Amino acid sequence: MKVGFIGLGNVGGKLAGSLLRNGIDLVVHDLDPALVTAFTGRGAEAGADPAAMMRACDVVITCLPNPAASAAVVEAMLPAVRPGKTWVEMSTTDADEIIRLGAEIHARGGRAVECPVSGGCHRAETGNISIFAGGDRAGVEHVMPLLTRLGRRILHTGPLGTASKLKVMTNYLANANLLALCEALVTMKAAGLDMATTYEAIRISSGTSFVHETESQLILSGSRNVNFTMDLIQKDIGLFQKLADDHGVPLEISPLMISIMTDGQRRYGTRAQSDRIIERLDEATGLAVLAPGFPLELVDDEPEEQGYEVHAARPAAAE
Incomplete structure (x- = not known):
């Protein structure tokens, strides 16, 4: 072939x-x-x-x-x-x-x-x-x-x-999780918690997720480079919003996510890395949400099968 x-x-x-x-x-x-x-x-x-x-x-x-x-x-x-x-x-x-x-x-x-x-x-x-x-x-x-x-x-x-509908749904969920994680990490920093301990507490708890175990590491290392840009996030959550609109589903979280990403694009650039969205909260609080020992890039250590x-x-x- x-x-x-x-x-x-x-x-x-x-x-x-x-x-x-x-x-x-x-x-x-x-x-x-x-x-x-x-x-x-x-x-x-x-x-x-x-x-x-x-x-x-x-x-x-x-x-x-x-x-x-x-x-x-x-x-x-x-x-x-x-x-x-x-x-x-x-x-x-x-x-x-x-x-x-x-x-x-x-x-x-x-x-x-x-x-x-x-x-x-x-x-x-x-x-x-x-x-x-x-x-x-x-x-x-x-x-x-x-x-x-x-x-x-x-x-x-x-x-x-059907695959395209499911894919924009999963990207919508991933972005909702990213925004929630940003709020959680900055709030724990403001409350005086150690960031490495906070990461581990989330990882071993009911609050964990694929997004936490990957993107939170890049946020804490300061890399904030997940190889996925805000314009792509906007495309995906926009497609999910369109799907909901087409079927008369009155979403509440989705429009807020679009608004937050739009503000992120205005601040950091249309094609800024999506993990930089945490910097809106960094700037609002004057805090640096960082911790030593986290990777600058993600590496998949599973063997190829x-x-x-x-x-x-x-x-x-x-x-």
Whole structure:
């Protein structure tokens, strides 16, 4: 299976690296030629443009920063789509756009599968990230050999569009947790608590979470560089808010989160690292929420293993 990969940014570059590391015949493309050169130096082939990549490859994966970018790339590929060709969308994007573009692919005889990932850049780099796979069962099974090299746990979520909805939901929850952690850490600092002890108290308690065990470390070290920027946070929670609005759900926390991130962007820059949001509270209190011994970057120390499919638990049918 010859695979094309379009979008070699923070997440895409690490996912493409997992394919290359696992011996996949890989063609890559990005608007930044330096990123392409780094991959060709490791044995990948440079793709000329999206249409050429769809013609040359069995599967083309996209991992792009926003729905508009994904739409532009897929529309450029459409003339080259025919039976036997597959598009895999690994961007975090709008479910309605996935469904629309997937219909265009299907109309030309191709397959479309959405596969957004969750777990952080450090796990994308080691192939230990989780993958939500949306699409018909045959399409998901067709790309499963690639997914089990890209990630550790793969969940088939249902028809096209379901994976994107679940992905923006998980990013909404992660950002809510980040904002709550910022308030918790600054409040404990103000109350005179040791920050390393505070970190451990959260870690071993009912208050712990994946976000705490990863991003709190970067906050306390002063790095505040989680490889995820405020503009991407805004895109994701905006998509979640849109989903709620479309279904008449009167959210209360979500609009506040959007407002807080908007203020963070105004203060620190549109593409500031998302963990810098704690600095709003640092500035308001005059406190430095730091502790020695925490890492400047996250490293996934789990060994890379073949991925596998997981299934939703369902109660046994009544006899």
